[in-house]
Amino acid sequence: MNTEIITITPGEDLAEALRRPAEILRAGGLVAFPTETVYGLGANAFEPEASARIYAAKGRPSDNPLIIHIAEVSQLSLVTDAVPEAALRLAKAFWPGPLTMILPRKETVPKRTTGGLDTVAVRLPSHPVARALIRESGCLIAAPSANLSGRPSPTTAAHVREDMDGRIDCIVDGGPVSIGLESTIVDLTEEKPLILRPGYITKEALMDVLSDVDYDPNLSSETASGPPKAPGMRYRHYAPKGEMWVVEGAAEAVVAEIASRTAADAAAGLHPGVLATEETAGRYPTGTVIAVGTRADEESIARQLFGALRAMDAAGADRIYAESFDTPRIGQAIMNRLLKAAGHQVIRL
């Protein structure tokens, strides 16, 4: 399959630029497009065959449901019959934006799209290209992240191309995304709202709107009694090809430990890699060292994390050591992705 690339230039008329991708979506094809969080791999959410193509292109297990993207709050009624009051409050506070809500599934939403579940995930993204594509196509767009299953989510069109070239009909290149972590997922189908995936919108921010919200206890290995509720959080994810560890402890001790391990790896003929920040990157003499943003700006770390994991693969790193990025606001979301990438291997000093 030839994958068409459509590049959006700033100031361009979006309706005009998106005419072809919109047509592809209406015809049941696959279009990757930018959102503010990560690039999505879109298809018509109400066309089971189109959803099935997403699973095939990603190599995604068929029980892992897709998020349906809408362009207006009023379109909630197309995916659910029961819009709880809490959902309207959350929509008012955080939409358009990086928040996904789990609600009861309306009969007419294909089970192919919801991975067989009786609930549905829905999000109203803020990226102008994403919203214009929904409007122009006249479709609600089912879209997971546009990576091959198991790889880091794409934050640029080049990442999407790396994974999807020849597998999908079209990639809309709208430049690098602004957030770099997938949306926060909140489940509103149980008595108490639960965060199924941490993201840019924090628990504290949600608490300002909902009186009560908790993390899914099965997200943390310390409190888990079963698998996480979001099927996608159960799979190995974001993983670079090399074996990876997160090194936790006092800053100086972390630098010394990583420097000594990378020296030993290199001496043994291995290719070590280090995920650091601008503050410490200069202190590692050995291996491929990538500064994932700066600690002075935690959003810079979020934005660059997935790209840095891909860069480790491109460099051929076979042992990767990451500093811990437990930053004040979105550190929870950053560390959730980093620990998954490392298969939960932690070196505690």
Ligand code: TXA
């Ligand atoms: O920021 C994002 O959310 C991006 C952009 C493209 O919108 N999308 C994204 O999709 O991250 P994906 O498919 O990579 O992750 C969706 C997650 C998966 O973990 C999936 O299992 C979970 O949402 N999910 C979807 N529907 C669900 C449902 N009905 N119940 C529980 N979890 C659900």
Ligand code: MG
């Ligand atoms: Mg994903």
